[in-house]
Amino acid sequence: MNPEQQAYRSAEAVARRGYGKLVAFLTARTRDVAAAEDALSEAFAAALKSWPVSGCPANPEAWLLTVARRKLIDLGRRERVGEDAAGDLRILADGLEAAASEQEIPDRRLALLFACAHPGIESGVRAPLMLQVVLGLDATRIASAFLVSPSAMSKRLVRAKSKIQQAGIPFRIPERDELASRLDGVLDAIYAIFTEGWTDPGGTDALRRDLTEEAFFLAKLVAELLPGEPEALGLLALMLHAEARRRARRDASGEYVPLAAQDPAQWDGQMIVEAETLLRRASALGAIGRYQLEGALQSAHVHRGRTGCDNWVAVVRLYDALLALTGSPVVALNRALAVAEIEGAAAGLAAMPDLAADVRLQEYQPWWAARAGLLAKAGAYDEARHAYEIAIGLEADPAVRSFLQRRQAEVDGA
């Protein structure tokens, strides 16, 4: 590898691992995320120019931080000529503090995550904001994953960043009494990143697959930095369980395989062990929550798949608890499918959430597919056919679409 490639590699590696850490450190006092990002990108450019000549520094993060801080002060001077230099002094004071331990840049990423998921930030932009600010993803990539136009995504991100600065959203970890509720916002945003990544179960779309990795990075970070928060552990367990089955969701010819038809031997045993360990640790902390319950549900599905033991009664009980906690129509839908396993299709249909309960169900493929499956079992073939038709029309993934088409053909043959 020539020096240029080597410099590029180290800068890249630092960018991936340390980007959020550096943004978090630079923004801690100023709250100006956009300026920190600008300064950092200039510092990265300077690194790519200098490292091939003078060699890669012993502590690349510290090197980048020093350059970025200088850029930040320059930027500040340009913007506030004649104004008091309090900002500069703050940044310099921060510098002195850091100089004492240049080896160890304090990790303020958690505070940065809490700022991104602050209640003052519109909920839809929290996940994209985390991806950009903590992981350095560009707006175009984020926009593709969230099915939003790149220019609209850029605008939303810029607006969110100026809101952080102007509204004085704090960069700190909330106090004990509000930690749990504020943590929910952080976890929800991370889960949103994960589920965006997961809409492509075959992992054929590289962008989306990457997003799953990013979600794991964030979930692990939070679980590591808040080991005493059961929901943080629960989210990571839930994600590991889902990820463990990714491969099994497609057969050799790329066709979609639903959970009930999956081969448990295809599941990733290591991930499942990890998930189970996390769930046990979480439950020992003695505060149940949404993600632990969802993790426990995954765990129940794995157990049934592996042993063949019918555990639908326990599954319905878990859904009951989850429904009481979230009131989510999606939970009600999954609960109805579990009810049908015990009491039959008619009971399942009766337990399904009503379209009127949430207009979004009208455009929610799994609602139509679930209804179609239950109607077919109940012998209402015409209605089942129609429900499959809508489900097929709402699906974006070609493999899932052709799976639903096969199911519909089975109804026609019945």
Place this chain on the structure above:
Amino acid sequence: MQYIMLLYANESYWSTMTKAQQEQGVAAYTAYTEALGAAGVLKGGTRLQPTSAATTVRIADGKSQVLDGPYADSKEQLAGYYVIDVPDLDAALSWAARNPGASHGIVEVRPFWDYGVK
């Protein structure tokens, strides 16, 4: 807001598909159209004959010129369109992603011109 979804695809691909694949493809569009209708957003749309059936007309220097074939000669051809009425671009894009054309071609989403008529 009204948006048009323009579907571009390589039309020579159609002839390489098996009969069963063609039927499945058509069925996917039928289901998609049904879903748009059920959601109450569908305003219109159709599949087009291949570009070999296209003819262009223009008047230059007072003389008419008529040519066989499509206007634009590109790898993907305009194959059809849908017109939908949805609240915003985000909603239009979520429908565009579900369009079967997004999986075998490209879906271009464009808002209608706003004439300011209330």
